[in-house]
Amino acid sequence: MNYQRSSSLFATAKKYIPGGVNSPVRAFKAVGGDPIFVKEAKGAYLYDEDGNKLIDYIASWGPLILGHAHGPVIDAVVEKAKKGTSFGMPTEIETQLAQLAVSMVPNIDKIRFVNSGTEACMSAVRLARGFTGKDKIIKFAGCYHGHSDSFLIQAGSGAVTFGSPNSPGVTQGTARDTLLAAYNDLEGVKALIKANKGELAAIIIEPIAGNMGCVVPTTAFIEGLREVCTQNDILLIFDEVMTGFRLGRGGAQEALGIDADILCFGKVIGGGLPVGAFAARTEIMDYLAPQGPVYQAGTLSGNPLAMSAGLAMLTELNDRPEIFQSLADKTEYLHKGLDRVLSKKEIAYQINRYGSMISVHFTDSPVTDFTSSAKGNNERFKAYFHGMLAKGIYLPPSAFESYFLNDALRYADLDETIKALESLNL
Ligand SMILES: *Cc1c(COP(=O)(O)O)cnc(C)c1O
Secondary structure, eight states: OOOHHHHHHHHHHHHHSGGGSSSGGGGOTTTOSOOOOEEEEEBTEEEETTSOEEEESSGGGTTOTTOBTOHHHHHHHHHHHTTOSOOSSOOHHHHHHHHHHHHHSTTOSEEEEESSHHHHHHHHHHHHHHHHTOOEEEEETTOOOOSSGGGOEEOTTOTTSOOEESSTTSOHHHHHTEEEEOTTOHHHHHHHHHHTTTOEEEEEEOSSBOSSSSBOOOHHHHHHHHHHHHHTTOEEEEEOTTTTTTSSTTHHHHHHTOOOSEEEEOGGGGBTBSOEEEEEOHHHHTTBTTTSSBOOOOTTTTOHHHHHHHHHHHHHHHHOTHHHHHHHHHHHHHHHHHHHHHHTTTOOOEEEEETTEEEEEOOSSOOOSHHHHHTSOHHHHHHHHHHHHHTTEEOOSSTTSOEEOOTTOOHHHHHHHHHHHHTOOO
């Protein structure tokens, strides 16, 4: 395949946009080479600027669970746009999407819309702090909650010490309030709680992690987290930006059988337009302005175009919940196919999967947290990524990302993907 035009567009983009992209992972830094510029997409396929057709496994990093340019979503947006794109005044469709989301997700009474998953997580933590009157939070290494200051923190000298920023521009003061634990390590969490008695507002977690590849919590870990949160008056925040409306109508809470205190959404809830949201029971949500003292706002929050896309998307998922099972079945089929092919190649690998999230790691030990995920052989991952790309398969350009299957993928596409892997020399 030829990617000349993409490369030339990238060269021009770099003159005017830092690194040529508006979000770093698009730039192919982890895999090398120039990123591919998309011209259009339909269903499961991307069509790039050089005229190549690619089978898409990222679906815009999750939102497009029904495939690209899905008819009902596009129609809803187009119709809405003709009536004006933003008012800065309340509209009925905000309540319609809120009502539908609240009816689908367990354990929430009210929801507030924002413009991204980042905003959702940032605001959820502020709300948790306001509600509990405490400052500190625990996050898990390898979990991504957007790019706001509180979350760009790594371990420092040990899990029980204060975090240190892992981006310039995040102050030590902010980092001090974010404590870091290892995923699936309940004892580590308990130690942090003990060392910071009475100071913790919240624990935030990706209930099924998707930002260190797909990593599933053990039952003991996730149940234990719920228990220690309740015992210590700590709010449990499920960041369901990835899992919400993807694992099922009720997201990870329903799939795992665990109730969280605050939920964060993004991705699918916006149907491909910029939407995030956070939600909780009334007593917590009513702490938000204008009802309560915790300030949070947005000029374009609840934007009518974004709401119409989200409403069309969630309506279809609510009416046809069999989509979730069908996606999980396709993902399992892909898993088995990749496994069959890789097992013949005599290389170390792990495949992690949950619902319609899946990731391949080139390592011989099980991937259960960030440390084990980071052990993956990145040279082999690069060869895998570029090899698949050359066969027209677009995988996430980083070993730390989950694939997101979409409903438009056919079994023939999955077979083509498995066949492409067969021919690779890894
Ligand atoms: C994508 C993602 C975010 C950030 O959402 P943006 O819309 O990119 O700001 C937060 N949390 C999780 C789990 C995500 O996957």
